[in-house]
Amino acid sequence: MRTPELTPPPSTPPGAAQELDIDRSDPAYRRWLSEAVGKVHADANRSADTHLLSVPLPAGWGVDLYLKDESTHPTGSLKHRLARSLFLYALCNGWIRPGRPVIEASSGSTAVSEAYFARLIGVPFVAVMARGTVHTKVELIEFQGGRCHLVDDARQVYETAARLARETGGHYMDQFTYAERATDWRGNNNIAESIFRQMSAERYPVPSWIVATAGTGGTSATLARYVRYAQATTGICVADPENSAFFPGWRDSDPGATTDTGSRIEGIGRQRVEPSFVPGAVDRMMRVPDAASIACVRALEDLLGRRAGASTGTGLWAAFRIISEMVDRGERGSVVGLLCDPGERYVEKYYSDAWLAAQGIDIRPYLERVEVFLTKGTLGQASGQVRGA
Ligand SMILES: *Cc1c(COP(=O)(O)O)cnc(C)c1O
Numbered sequence: 185m186r187t188p189e190l191t192p193p194p195s196t197p198p199g200a201a202q203e204l205d206i207d208r209s210d211p212a213y214r215r216w217l218s219e220a221v222g223k224v225h226a227d228a229n230r231s232a233d234t235h236l237l238s239v240p241l242p243a244g245w246g247v248d249l250y251l252k253d254e255s256t257h258p259t260g261s262l263k264h265r266l267a268r269s270l271f272l273y274a275l276c277n278g279w280i281r282p283g284r285p286v287i288e289a290s291s292g293s294t295a296v297s298e299a300y301f302a303r304l305i306g307v308p309f310v311a312v313m314a315r316g317t318v319h320t321k322v323e324l325i326e327f328q329g330g331r332c333h334l335v336d337d338a339r340q341v342y343e344t345a346a347r348l349a350r351e352t353g354g355h356y357m358d359q360f361t362y363a364e365r366a367t368d369w370r371g372n373n374n375i376a377e378s379i380f381r382q383m384s385a386e387r388y389p390v391p392s393w394i395v396a397t398a399g400t401g402g403t404s405a406t407l408a409r410y411v412r413y414a415q416a417t418t419g420i421c422v423a424d425p426e427n428s429a430f431f432p433g434w435r436d437s438d439p440g441a442t443t444d445t446g447s448r449i450e451g452i453g454r455q456r457v458e459p460s461f462v463p464g465a466v467d468r469m470m471r472v473p474d475a476a477s478i479a480c481v482r483a484l485e486d487l488l489g490r491r492a493g494a495s496t497g498t499g500l501w502a503a504f505r506i507i508s509e510m511v512d513r514g515e516r517g518s519v520v521g522l523l524c525d526p527g528e529r530y531v532e533k534y535y536s537d538a539w540l541a542a543q544g545i546d547i548r549p550y551l552e553r554v555e556v557f558l559t560k561g562t563l564g565q566a567s568g569q570v571r572g573a
């Protein structure tokens with residue numbers, strides 16, 4: 185970068201405003217930036233859209249369920265979309281510089297995807313994560329050329345990431361602030377636009393509901409803004425796990441809500457209401473017991489022959505509840521949920537009976553309820569249900 189030269193013109197009359205001009209343009213940096221943006225574009229150009237899977241339900245119900253399969257992105261989760269958006273946003277804002285590291289606070293999946301994009305553009309990457317994150321994600325981050333910095337308390341990730349960025353002259357990406365604004369919510373093949381395009385030839389092309397979950401809140405914000413912008417009647421439901429601050433924060437209109445314990449459902453449920461969560465655009469929220477989330481992903485394996493992470497189960501439980509209400513009212517239509525990441529990452533967690541026992545989680549009552557739902561269309565009442573509040 186050139187040092188700007190400030191030579192006061194001799195002709196400035198006394199008392200007049202001094203004319204100033206600082207030029208910080210740096211052609212070498214702009215060439216690097218242009219190449220980096222080009223590499224991210226080229227990666228998108230090589231990528232195919234994700235499938236919208238149809239989940240078989242009894243035909244007589246007149247309700248169709250679909251899952252947007254985000255596990256087929258190159259880095260295995262819906263965070264691939266987010267990481268691409270965050271890198272483009274940060275690059276175009278001038279926040280990422282050649283040779284300087286990108287640092288992120290993450291529960292794992294975002295870091296896997298960001299490590300991929302950091303390597304793509306040739307900058308170092310450091311993920312700050314809680315020690316309890318499954319080891320598979322640490323391995324995936326390291327496989328993508330990233331480094332992991334583990335902290336004991338999940339609530340330390342933000343400050344630690346900010347500090348590491350200060351100390352190294354790097355950039356703290358801060359997905360929990362920027363996820364909602366980094367994505368082009370009006371279109372540009374975002375997840376919402378893709379769902380609507382893929383639904384267009386179905387018998388109920390405009391979903392009655394789309395069910396999301398919230399980690400950053402970015403996905404639900406994109407879906408909610410898009411359906412409003414597209415003037416669709418679709419409702420947006422966010423399913424939230426135990427120990428998450430999003431549900432009480434939304435219910436009580438309290439952005440300061442916090443919880444004492446971390447979420448056991450990786451990828452979703454935060455101990456604070458993240459700035460990137462857009463509560464006003466969400467139509468409905470459900471708190472889903474962890475046992476129900478895990479029972480649902482176990483049941484999904486029988487339905488689709490596919491394994492998924494537990495956040496997919498959290499959304500699936502909420503989708504089942506909505507469908508049971510529609511069946512009960514004789515209402516026809518479609519519901520779309522998300523398959524967020526693959527179950528293979530969690531073989532020693534959600535698919536391990538030993539882990540469930542150690543956590544004191546009994547999924548059997550929920551497995552039975554899912555079985556009743558899949559045959560009769562009824563899920564049973566939620567213990568706490570409020571309408572229109
Ligand atoms: C991040 C994440 C979510 C939620 O997505 P957000 O857009 O961050 O709210 C759901 N499931 C998994 C596995 C995730 O990693």
